[in-house]
Amino acid sequence: MTRDTADLTDALDKTPFPQAAVTEDLEDLALGDDYALNPEYVDMVIDAADSGDTERLRELVGALEPADVADLMGFLSSAYREEVIPLLDPEALGEIISEMDENLREEILEATPSVALARALEELDTDDAADVIDDLDETKRYQVLAAMGEVDRAAIETTLSYEDETAGRLMQREFLAAPEFWTAGHTIDHVREAGDALPELFFDVYVVDPTYKPVGAIPISLLLRSRRETRLADLMEAVTEIQVEMGQEEVAYIFDKYHLISAPVVDPGGRLVGQITVDDIVEVIREEAEADILALAGVSDAGRDATVIDIVRARLPWL
Structure with a gap:
């Protein structure tokens, strides 16, 4: 080995690997093959909190999807949750x-300042925001609604x-509606300009008559494939x-029977007032399934907030 080669080898031995080579993939560490939160990841969060490493704690929590953060909060004690919330x-x-689970949600809602909660709920579709507001006590509900913008408050x-x-409770009041005489191009331009005023998730454009009654719907996929000059009246289904x-x-039942992805909701006069999407229906099915399971287990409505241990203990005399 020449002197130059030896010097180069020695230099490489002393040079740290690039940060990208040693940075752990937090998303892979967080979830197991069953998409459940890994206990080891929860321990990492607790260790970061115990050591006072705020930036590490922020990094660990920030790497998770909202649903996984909700799961994480369920694994943490109240003291640790207080450190994570800010x-x-x-x-x-x-x-x-x-x-979040309803019992845990109640604790988090009490710990979150009204103004911060109002800003957070303004980011949700009205159906989800209304569900959260409905869980608040009367005083905090008034404070949160008062802190919200007029449009969001009225919708909720x-x-x-x-x-x-x-x-009416299931629907979201954000939707995309357009008159029959609009063209595909005009509608697409409107979507781009509307931005945050539109729902986070939508699948159809609802075509309405002058009285705001739905007369048809156009899947977004069909709209995007159509020529700009095509009238909505010629595209609607x-x-x-x-x-x-x-x-x-x-x-x-209607969603299942007709294989719907979304559907318009109308008031008694037939006017369009909202939409329901398939993700809302999945939640309904989950709730109904849980209710059926609890009924089979002999658990009353009053016992639905009990822990599994409480339920099992109550059933032991006849099991």
Whole structure:
């Protein structure tokens, strides 16, 4: 080996690897093959909190999807949750809260300042925001609604005016509607300009008449494939309407029967007031399945908030 080669080898031995080579893939570390949160990852979060390493704690929590953060909070004690809450992304806080177990959600809602909670809920679709607002006590509900913008507050209050477990409570008031005479190009331009005013997730454009009654729907995929000058009246397909007072189980049945991805919700006068999307129906099915399981186990509605241990202990005398 020459002197130059030896010097180069010695230099390489003393040079640290690039940061990218040693940085762990937090997303891979966080979840197991079953998409459940790894206990080791929870330990990493606790270790970061115990050591006072705020930046590490922020990094670990920030690497998770909102649903996984909600799971993480369930594994942490109240003391650790208090350390994590201020580090959560304000834009994701609303979604994280909406994903939480009801008992845990109550604690987080009490610990979150009203103004911060209002800003977080403004990032959600009205149906999800209304669900969270409905869990607040009267005083905090008033404070949060008062801190919200006028448009968001009015939309949530309207949603809360409908009966529980109806299409009115299930629907989101953000949707995309357009008149028959608009063209595909005009509609696409409108979508781009509307931006945050549109729902986070939507699949169809609802075509409405001058009285705002839906007369058809156009899948977004069809709209994007159409020539710009094509009128919506020439593209629209028949639409299945959901009545705002309809029970959520009946709504789920209609979605299943007609293989719907989304559907417009109309008031008693037939006017478009909202939409329901398939993700809302998945939640309904999950809730109904849980209710059926609890019923089979002999657990009453009053016992639904009990822990598994409480339920098992209550059933032991006859098991």
